[in-house]
Amino acid sequence: MTEREGNRLTGTSIALRSGLIGALLVTVSLLNINFAGYSASLMFLPLAILYFWPSGSNYSASLWMIAGLGLLQDMMGGGPLGLWMLCYAILFIVINPTTRKVGPGFVVHWMLFVVLVTATGGLTMVLGRISLGQNPSALPLLLNGVFICLLFPILYWIRLFSRQITGADNMAWGR
């Protein structure tokens, strides 16, 4: 096996592992919590895996995996088919996390995540308008967006701790 083939295999393996974590997040995003007459869900949670997608992964495998995660969310969530699939694919192509170099600052990550959530909200509004034939409800979209942005510090620290525990800091992925 040549070095190039080895790298490709490692990159694909990393993409697959990230895809599995993404599938888990998609499942969690379907759960809803009713409290005091209000219903909350983590609809935007899979964006976390898109944002934290490891930089050492294979681009092609990663993009197909992300589109697959979107399709999974569409099918499991019962919403318009292809909406999340198209949305995630576009966002992944635009931000391309496989080659991204971001400074280590937490605040920078948070700001970028807020931008990503805003872009996702805008994109899903447009795609939802096309799919439903009328404007989707903006309020749940806004609330879910704000909720996931507030949750970002927890997601960030979970990822940081998991990297430290698994020793991923010393490996190619996760940089």
Added chain:
Amino acid sequence: MARGVGTHQTRHRGNVIRKTSIAVIIVSLLVFVLGLNGRQPVGAVRAPAEGLASRILTITSMPIRGAENISTSASRHFDLAAQNDKLRTENNRLRQIENQNLSLSEQVNYLEGILNTNINPKQSQRIAARAVSESRGPFVNSALINAGLKKGVREGNAVMSLNGLYGRVVRAGNSSARVLLLTDLNSRVAVMSQRSRSRAILTGNNSRIPSLEFRSAGADWKYGDRIVTSGDGGVLPRGLPVGVARAGDGSLEVALFTDKQPVDWIWVVPHLPVPAPEENLPNPETESSSGETP
């Protein structure tokens, strides 16, 4: 030389990125376009996916439902005495109604016997299930339940919660089904006022309060009217409790009974839709063959 190899690799990588991106976008667009207007191009895949989601969510939602139940019961404990008084009064009132009901049902049975008819056919047995996931998102208001074709759930069946009508089944898999809630943008249910029997269509708008549309000009509607299904169209059974009419922005809205508490257990009401006459024509061949037999 090394720079040449590096440039070649970069160009090759750029090509791969471009081709993959275009391929993924085309596939995604294709799926999106095929799924427009609620079409189900991958219905055969969607039902198993929902079945899998239902199994996983049945387990993962347990702690959440438990926590919800704890918070609900904790809040109820604060006013136990007041609730007790209220229940006692209600109990007395219900006893009187029970007696009235008994005498009324006897009268109805007697009249049915005289007329040789049955105005209220007995409801078939209801199917109990759990709402394992409820999506009240910007695009769809639906729920996933952990009962499907194997238990007798069929597309179009009404779904009840403890308090009233919850929605109707829009897709049934082997072990799970997707329920379109009354609040969904695409939900339309024929309803009537229990007091005046005026008809309307309960129209979902992705908010918690659906509205009453297509009311006749002279129809008799009042705030506080109890809304039940009218059974018009033969899609849903008649008389399922839905909610209470209240004032909206220039129209009538309905405060749903299901909004009173989080929905956990639900009951699917099996109901055979009444077929349109043209769909229920006798088969001429069968008729003629049966006519020929002496």
